[in-house]
């Protein structure tokens with residue numbers, strides 16, 4: 099049987115194919131079946147054979163929501179990895195069936211805000227043509243798996259998490275038993291010593307680790323999550339041998355599917371089950387199922403993981419030096435700033451990881467035009483082995499860039515406003531779509547992000563403030579991850595008006611913590627000034643180059659309270 | 673009620689116990705009336721039943737029907753797998769609110785047949801179920817009754 | 831059902847296009863300013879019943895009543911900011927949604 103790797107279509111002048119997974123004919127047939135299935139479901143919906151209640155879960159499982167103004171299609175970018183050809187196809191979709199732009203989400207996906215139901219089967223076909231899909235980007239099923247956006251490139255990495263992520267993606271796709279769960283189910287993976295994937299805050303977080311014997315396996319964290327009841331995940335297995343991964347995941351899902359609450363959607367996530375059952379009792383249930391099940395009949399063949407891993411083999415890195423990097427930095431202070439903030443160390447000498455900022459000052463966080471998508475693709479073709487990543491910070495990463503190319507790459511990005519030197523800084527704001535698009539929202543988030551971004555646009559001041567995350571959600575569902583921001587903002591409704599609650603001290607990494615509420619809600623206009631005051635207080639309080647979270651943990655919330663009070667006084671003056 | 677087997681509507685020799693009526697041969701009983709069983713019998717399980725509850729009659733029961741109170745409630749899929757794992761080899765039915773779109777998953781988890789209301793059967797006629805049987809050939813999981821396990825195929829192709 | 835406090839109009843999304851629509855005298859219309867206003871609880875119930883009939887016919891989805899006030903120029907305008915945004919489009923992208931269409935800029 100032919101299971102040959104699809105040869106990528108090589109562009110003239112480029113012989114390097116991106117180091118990412120390619121569909122074999124099984125994958126291709128599978129996705130094709132799903133496109134046909136959805137086409138049929140749309141037909142049956144229009145004919146009335148499927149009622150809206152019956153159709154809804156199926157459209158959701160294909161990423162199609164009804165939003166405030168129109169439908170919205172959420173396309174999966176598995177673990178954030180996207181090739182330049184795929185990016186160009188996304189641009190085509192934006193132009194042909196949407197309104198010329200897309201939105202990168204905090205789950206490394208892209209959303210189109212204006213598709214029509216009748217066109218969605220064609221859009222899914224266009225995605226399938228470049229080995230993409232929208233399967234399980236919504237619904238009460240196992241959602242698309244996320245991973246460290248520096249995977250395969252980071253200097254601090256033990257192992258690239260993407261082969262495991264791809265194995266899980268396949269295993270969880272259309273799972274016959276775990277597709278009608280009590281609620282959505284999210285997994286995240288990292289293979290690094292630094293956690294860039296927020297593994298403590300997912301239904302299951304996996305960390306690739308090495309045991310004392312030198313074997314690779316996984317540390318399994320269960321029951322983290324944000325939303326109405328934010329919780330940090332709990333350790334359920336220190337070291338899970340690699341070969342047992344799928345069986346162990348199945349055991350967890352089995353317990354969740356049977357015992358997770360279905361009476362109240364706000365209590366239906368696995369975090370509540372773990373919490374209400376108690377960690378030890380929950381672990382015992384999982385272990386009992388794990389012991390009873392046919393593990394070898396569930397696990398993938400180790401050869402299967404090896405087959406997948408082969409696709410992710412590192413590109414061949416050349417022996418290169420930094421070229422004129424220092425000269426360019428000296429000549430162009432704005433380029434030097436960009437290198438300072440948006441360039442991260444790479445595992446290979448002479449290479450770097452670059453973040454293209456999708457956070458221009460005053461812009462919409464995560465929104466890219468089709469022209470920008472094409473520019474990003476062209477940059478990837480030329481400088482990054484034809485590959486990009488979508489980060490959960492809603493930026494685009496070029497994973498493998500020669501340091502000697504940084505200047506040229508920066509110039510290219512600059513031509514369409516993609517080179518803002520603010521990665522990780524206070525204007526690198528994460529914001530969910532909020533009430534400008536989202537049907538569930540209680541308030542807008544994007545305009546708040548825009549105002550804060552404008553207020554802090556001065557790059558000297560940003561540099562002085564240093565790394566500081568602001569994250570904004572338009573409702574308690576917390577898609578904007580506000581709970582795990584140094585400064586979080588939650589938009590609510592209070593007596594028919596938008597009202598914004600500030601939380602402080604969130605941390606998305608291994609040392610995860612949930613932000614604490616600072617005080618009563620604020621009017622939209624007050625928010626930027628309060629943030630400004632909070633930052634000033636931080637600057638007064640911090641010792642050395644302490645991060646906000648460390649200052650906050652040291653001094654507590656009290657010193658920050660006056661930020662709200664001052665605002666009240668100022669407000670009464672107007 | 674309509675009974676579906678292998679994508680076709682077929683006659684049903686089983687009937688469900690009527691409240692307070694005496695139990696005859698070929699009756700599917702609710703779990704709490706299982707003591708009244710006579711002759712060939714079946715049982716209708718709620719989807720949160722524990723395997724321990726059916727252990728006593730696992731060797732004698734002919735049909736196990738698992739109730740789907742809503743098609744979005746996936747507990748029945750897990751229960752079906754556990755019933756099969758416990759050794760049940762008779763007819764396993766998905767009963768109630770399931771959709772043709774779930775047919776592949778239903779069969780994969782070990783069910784043989786599907787029993788739906790006449791209202792649902794009118795809206796989702798035999799053709800939908802027959803089509804659903806032909807629709808999904810590929811699955812990524814092992815250990816389920818899927819037509820093509822991609823993982824096993826890949827392994828075989830080595 | 832919530833107590834009837836304000837006049838109401840009926841809104842929905844078109845099943846096929848997803849477009850936001852409002853019940854006019856005869857049929858659905860994309861312009862909320864042309865929407866039929868229910869001034870009593872009974873009128874609102876009648877509007878809703880008509881909308882739900884179209885839902886049952888698989889033409890529209892997400893049918894619900896919206897509280898409105900009559901504007902200075904005599905048109906219904908939603909009271910709640912969510913519904914206001916829904917009649918216009920994203921508030922930071924004035925080039926998108928109904929607010930960007932010429933027909934919605936001028937008189938009706």
Ligand code: SF4
Pocket residue numbers: 530531532533536537538539540571572573574575576577578
């Ligand atoms: S947090 Fe709320 S408003 Fe924001 S995208 Fe999620 S559901 Fe919508």
